[in-house]
Amino acid sequence: MQHVTPNRFITGLLALLLLCVTLPALAQPDPAQQSNSRSLPELTETASLDDLNNQLDLIRQKVSVSANDDLLSSLRQAALQVQKQADSLTSQQTTDIEHLDEQINILGPVERDEAPTISSQRKALTAQKNRLLSDQKQTSGLSQSARDLATQIFSLRRSLFDSQISTRSASPLSTEFWSSIIRPTDDDLGRLQGLLKDVKNVFTTAMAPGNRLQFIAVVLGALFIWVVGRRLLESLLIRLMIRWLPEGRLRRSALALAVGLATILTIGAATALLIWGITSNAAPSADVLNLLNQLQTLIIFCAFIVGLGRALLMLSHPSWRLPQIPDQIASAMGQFPVVLALALMLIGTQERINSVIASSLALTVAVNGLTALAVSLVFFFALLRYRRTRRKFELERLAGFAGLIPFVVAVWVGFSLLALLAGYLTLAYFLTVKLLWISVVSATAYLLIACFGDLCETLLSPKQPGGLALGAALGLSPRHQAQASTVLAGIGRTLLLFTAVLLAFLPSGSSPGELLESFTQMDLRNKPLGNLNIVPGDILLALILLVAGLLGIRALKEWLGDKLLPETNMDAGMRASLVTLVGYIGVVLVVMVVLSTLRISLTNLTWVVSALSVGIGFGLQAIVQNFISGLILLTERPVKVGDWVSLAGVEGDIRRINVRATEIQMADRSTVIVPNSQFITQNVRNVTMGNALGVVGITLTLPLETDVLKIRELLMEAFTEHEAVLDNPAPSVTFKDLTTAGLVISVSGYVNSPRTVGGTRSDLLFTVLSRLRDMGIALSSPQSMMLISEGVEKTPPVVE
Structure with a gap:
């Protein structure tokens, strides 16, 4: 709350400065410039x-x-x-x-x-x-x-x-840099004086007795919309969100979106009203209309920055804040979006004027360098404020990728300042503008992705009241509804993320189509490498597609394994096999796309196939055999992840099935790597494949005079009382044999898993032997054989 008043003062100051900056820029260009910069006729x-x-x-x-x-x-x-x-x-x-x-x-x-x-x-x-x-x-x-x-x-x-x-100019540390701004050339000065003369004419026309009241009313109306209208619209949107949306993440994200939209819409509406008032009370030329359009775009972009800052930081309502930003850091960063927008508005206006009057290259480069300096300093002081606040309140770094953002921005700003001080003003301008653009696109994408995900979860998820009502109306089962919600949220977030990445690398003043063309029309020499028609531009594009494809496959596998497949009826082993297969198919598709990008056909890979055939003939048989066996294991699924298997003296749980080998975890937590071919060519005992139940069996040899009915009752009580033994199928006692050593009685019961057989059998043995001892019943002694030699001491008995 402590930053609300300064922010309102700065916002009002920004409005007045924008008004003062916009009015002087309205000028009629001289006839020479009018003929050179005449706009094209519209078709x-x-x-x-x-x-x-x-x-x-x-x-x-x-x-x-x-x-x-x-x-x-x-x-x-x-x-x-x-x-x-x-x-x-x-x-x-x-x-x-x-x-x-x-x-x-x-x-x-x-x-x-x-x-x-x-x-x-x-x-x-x-x-x-x-x-x-x-x-x-x-x-x-x-x-x-x-x-x-x-x-x-x-x-x-x-x-x-x-x-x-790549051109080096005067550094901001030199007087030449500032003199080109303060003392422009005679040509630039003449054009600026022409603008000033035209500004007086436009202002005189707007303030004429017949237009004065209307123009003043328009200016006051724009200020009213800018200052008061924003508060009213924001309050109205907040009330509607609280009234219509249920409590939860959707309301919080919608409130953040409403705060940002209220700022952007009101400032945009005020700017449009102000421009309408100017054009209706004066007769600006085509160049002045061009300048007005550029200034309107600049104002909306600055308003967008302010709105994003208010939506993400939420200083007046910290509980509505979407990102996990501590209150201390949010309060410290609260003023920087407004300061950044103010700096961009002041310097960007001069850039637009230079563009319209076609100023000299020296003045244009100097103003661009000034823009780079201002934006870099704003980011620099923001990072410095962030670091001091975190150290002052002993706050931990943000977890995950968010913790790397300050470091990446710091490195980026460092490179921009170094390029600026070294005199590479255009390079510094490009880096700072790109940093600003990526920051705006990333913040917008985060806000939209969060809002879209919360919307799908609230309206479609069966765990929410809205989702339950929708499912009941459409007759959807909760499982299918959860799958639809996950798929829709995943597709929407993927499209938003792809659009954000596309816009983040979009050059200023271009369209998304130009970005796609920039990958295929890069200024590189198209010289083939050898007999393969591979050009450097194709190599760069192939590398980008390879990295993007692998990252996309990884994200898809994580989404399938963590989001979509858990909502289905598939068991853990089937889910793991499906995720692995999707990964293999994705890698094959990425490789095919990369090869097609490099213009490599199968005929060009004949020598590779020949070399592989020779290698297979000499030493790659086992690798190929294991690879094919791995595909068979993933498709036919004789064993799957989570099964308890035994083969060739190795017994344990399958933890992972790879292309070449399978990982089996032993009872002592060690891992054995078994080639996949052994699962195909050898006998494999799958304990949990056909039946997930385990059998606990105990066999006792008792004296001939033992009361078998009491023993049967004792064993049944011991098994039925144990919590791990299932009631269905019920335990059973069997009189197995009658021998000279005694009565052989066997008892068996079922447990939920074969993995619990050992522990359950140990508990039952303790119980049965204890109760036999209490009843005075002893087990039959095993037979022994005594070896006696004459003249030698008796040896201890040997138990067979």
């Missing part, structure tokens, strides 16, 4: 082939090495839009050609005595079809040209980025 959905050709020519004219990255990005999007509309036009032309073919087929073939009207109609339809075929061919060529142009623009952006990122 309609029914654009013709000539319109698409003209649009593509305009895009080609604006593409140059001197263009900045923002302009190249917009031109690439325009080229892709031309390609999309050309493809749509091609599809429409194909449909029209099919209709013409149908009409021509209805007229039929040419006949000698056909009517002139039919001949003229056939000629007209054929001519129209030929024109459409020609237009379709041109449209397809246009689509390919637009696609090639987009690829060239992408390559140009990459080359410009590579050249700038």
Whole structure:
């Protein structure tokens, strides 16, 4: 609660500063710049082939090495839009050609005595079809040209980025760096003065007597939405969540999501209202509208950062906090999202102005370096505050992957500061922007994944009231409902995680499609290695796919073994076998994808197969035999994990079945590695396969004069009284034999598991012998043989 008031003050200050920064930026560019930065005409959905050709020519004219990255990005999007509309036009032309073919087929073939009207109609339809075929061919060529142009623009952006990122400039420790910002060139100064002149004109127009009241009302309305509207919307959403959602994790995650959305929506609405008030009371040019759109995007992004910070830290309601962050650390970190958003807003506005007025490269690089410095310092002081707070309150490190986040961020910030101080401003800017973007995407993904998982658990899980009601309405069994909830939650979280990873590596100002293209269009020399058509770009992509595939297989196996399969009726052995099989299949699929990425076909692996055949002939027979035996064990399942087996003097529980060997745990907790082929080629005793019950048997030899009925009653009482002996099947006493040594009586009973036979038999022997002694009944003595030699002392009896 101690940080609420400062945060509100900073939020209000941020609103005023954003207003002050936005108004001066509204300017009309001079005519020279207006002609250079004129926006492209927008295409309609029914654009013709000539319109698409003209649009593509305009895009080609604006593409140059001197263009900045923002302009190249917009031109690439325009080229892709031309390609999309050309493809749509091609599809429409194909449909029209099919209709013409149908009409021509209805007229039929040419006949000698056909009517002139039919001949003229056939000629007209054929001519129209030929024109459409020609237009379709041109449209397809246009689509390919637009696609090639987009690829060239992408390559140009990459080359410009590579050249700038390796260029060394003035360090922030030098006066040259600050002089380029404080004292820009005459060209940049003239453009900025032009903006200042236009700002006065826009402000004068907005404050004219006919527009003054409306403009002031719009500004006050934006401030009201920004400050008061956020509180009202947040309170309303919180009340609705508490009223509609049941207590539990879903309510907590929904409350966090509501707090973040209230911040983003109100700030976005206030910004949109403010921009509407400016555009309705003035006549800004296309460049000013472009600047307004960029500033609106920047404000929403800063609001997104503030909203994420409030949603994850939950300073006013610590019990609603989703991540396991101690209150002391959350309070210490509470002000940094607002400070970071404020720094980005102030410096980012200058970046947007530089982009619109096409400032010099020196000023652009210097402002980028200033942005990198500000963001790096905010992260640096946040890490320093986190470390001091943890040491002050003697808090432990966060468990798991979360504990590595401060270390990774510290290393990243260290590299950014080193690059910045060394003069590599573009590299430092790239690292800090990427760190900021990954942080925002990761926080958003965590919030959405937690909310989605809690939603599935609450609405679908049979353990929750909502899930019980849904299951009763749909007639689902609890087991099937639990499986559906687990599968849906797993699929949703996987898609969200994949989207987060895709966005985390997305370059600024690009689309997800550009990220996919960046893996296949990397600027690497495509030189084949030997006879195999492998290029360096393919090797890099194959390594990425291999690592991602193996990590995905591991996550899938953990999800199957811990989440989905425990909800089924499968036993532990079947679950372990299925998880192992899924792992093997996944590895095979990953290897196939990697080989296809490397463009390796089976014909190129002929020498590998030949070498393996020779190796199998000489020394790999046992390995192949064990591998095939392992697959047989996993599919036919003569033994499974958890079975008690005995073979070749080894007896114990199966703990794991691998591809080559099986791990058996002995009674002394030692592990024996047995090759899989022995389970196929040798006799194996599976104690727990057919019957999970164990049999406890005791055989007694008693004197001939013993009362067998009393013995039978004694043994039955001893077995029925023992808690481990089952009532069904019931214990039984058997008169096995009558010999010269005495009466042979056997008793047997069943227990739950063969593993408890030894302990139960020991307990029963103690009980039976004790009661026999109390009854005065002794067991028959074993026969003995005495060896006597003349003149020698008698030797002790030897018991046979």
